[in-house]
Amino acid sequence: MSTAKFQLSWTSEPHPTPTLKQRLKISVQNGGGTPGIASKYADLLKKAGFKNVESGNSSSADKNATISINKDEAAELESTVTEIETIMNQDYK
Numbered sequence: 001m002s003t004a005k006f007q008l009s010w011t012s013e014p015h016p017t018p019t020l021k022q023r024l025k026i027s028v029q030n031g032g033g034t035p036g037i038a039s040k041y042a043d044l045l046k047k048a049g050f051k052n053v054e055s056g057n058s059s060s061a062d063k064n065a066t067i068s069i070n071k072d073e074a075a076e077l078e079s080t081v082t083e084i085e086t087i088m089n090q091d092y093k
Helices: 037-047 071-088
Strands: 025-030 052-057
Touching: 025 037, 037 052, 037 071
Parallel strands: 025 052
Antiparallel strands: none
16 A cells, blocks of 8 residues: 655635636727738737737628626726727727
């Protein structure tokens, strides 16, 4: 019979909970035909601190946004959605 040995160590450094901006998955889809526009807006979102952002082409021009969250995140969601809307309503130059 063998005995497993292990050692536990503790750290005093806290492990912060990732913010909604860090956890949220965003897909920016180009449905308007302007080449590269989805990736340009995805870059703006990344520069604003969103971590999980991808871009691509949409099969249709009439896409809506859908966000699913836990009810505990509702307060954080409102400010995050407002920030996304502000970024996406910019005229990209």
